Amino acid sequence: MPERDPWRSLDAQPNVRAMIAGLEARGATPAQVRLRARFLRFVPVRRGERVLEIGCGTGVVLRDLAPLVGPRGAVVGVDASRTILATARRLCKDRGPITLRHADATRVPFAAGGFDTTLAITVILHVADPLAAVREMARVTRPGGRVGLQDQDFGMLGVTHPDRELTDNILGGVARHLYEEPHSGRRLPGLLREAGLERVRVLTDFFQDTTLEPWTKTFLERRAESAVRFDLVDAPTAQKWLDGFTALVAAGSFVFTMTYFGAVGVKPRAAAR
Ligand SMILES: C[S@@+](CC[C@H](N)C(=O)[O-])C[C@H]1O[C@@H](n2cnc3c(N)ncnc32)[C@H](O)[C@@H]1O
Numbered sequence: 683m684p685e686r687d688p689w690r691s692l693d694a695q696p697n698v699r700a701m702i703a704g705l706e707a708r709g710a711t712p713a714q715v716r717l718r719a720r721f722l723r724f725v726p727v728r729r730g731e732r733v734l735e736i737g738c739g740t741g742v743v744l745r746d747l748a749p750l751v752g753p754r755g756a757v758v759g760v761d762a763s764r765t766i767l768a769t770a771r772r773l774c775k776d777r778g779p780i781t782l783r784h785a786d787a788t789r790v791p792f793a794a795g796g797f798d799t800t801l802a803i804t805v806i807l808h809v810a811d812p813l814a815a816v817r818e819m820a821r822v823t824r825p826g827g828r829v830g831l832q833d834q835d836f837g838m839l840g841v842t843h844p845d846r847e848l849t850d851n852i853l854g855g856v857a858r859h860l861y862e863e864p865h866s867g868r869r870l871p872g873l874l875r876e877a878g879l880e881r882v883r884v885l886t887d888f889f890q891d892t893t894l895e896p897w898t899k900t901f902l903e904r905r906a907e908s909a910v911r912f913d914l915v916d917a918p919t920a921q922k923w924l925d926g927f928t929a930l931v932a933a934g935s936f937v938f939t940m941t942y943f944g945a946v947g948v949k950p951r952a953a954a955r
Pocket residue numbers: 689690692705709736737738739740741742743760761762763766785786787788802803804805808809810
């Protein structure tokens with residue numbers, strides 16, 4: 683059976699190019715740039731460190747990490763999609779000490795303890811076995827090193843719209859159909875503890891948009907398409923819903939917030955693995 687969450691099998695998606703472009707559009711959105719910077723400061727990532735990002739996508743985060751670790755550090759990205767890795771290779775070329783590998787989050791081709799920091803940013807939401815992925819991240823992190831996770835939480839999405847019930851039906855319904863755990867964000871601290879990490883800290887943060895940025899517009903359009911596909915609404919209702927946002931933007935009353943949970947834990951120094 684095909685996966686409901688398209689990020690689980692990106693290479694098989696008919697709109698893989700559009701998904702890749704969407705990731706870059708999100709990465710370039712100024713409020714998202716600031717959100718990533720706040721999380722990387724919270725982790726924190728230091729100069730000279732070896733950092734691994736699992737589910738690196740097009741390398742948006744890898745390109746942020748390279749100047750943070752500097753020329754004496756190393757940034758490694760792994761992803762399960764060969765298509766997105768080809769794009770990442772192009773976009774990360776000449777952007778610092780970045781290397782890329784094809785691998786699943788639950789089995790990365792690295793020895794135990796080789797990284798100072800291991801990150802997964804908007805990835806745990808998509809993986810089939812989040813605990814196995816976080817345990818694997820902990821395995822390749824050195825004792826005393828950090829494992830950092832950040833995810834949206836689709837139970838905490840705020841948006842203005844004249845039809846609140848329809849909005850809840852579309853946004854809540856699509857998230858429940860797409861993801862096994864739409865509330866992934868708030869579960870991240872518990873996941874780190876379950877994987878054996880200590881001194882877990884949490885940063886709750888928001889993406890905020892009041893002008894309907896291109897990425898937000900695409901996000902809402904994709905939600906409307908999915909709502910039709912999952913039979914939650916018919917196509918004219920989905921279009922009417924999208925038109926409701928356009929009217930709010932014109933009136934200067936549009937507000938969209940998406941909650942991101944960040945959680946960072948430390949690998950115990952006495953850990954056996
Ligand atoms: C939403 S994107 C996030 C990309 C990047 N971290 C960012 O924030 O821009 C999710 C990425 O995780 C990858 N992915 C999904 N499941 C995976 C798995 N089991 N192992 C490795 N990568 C996976 C997808 O191919 C995709 O590139």
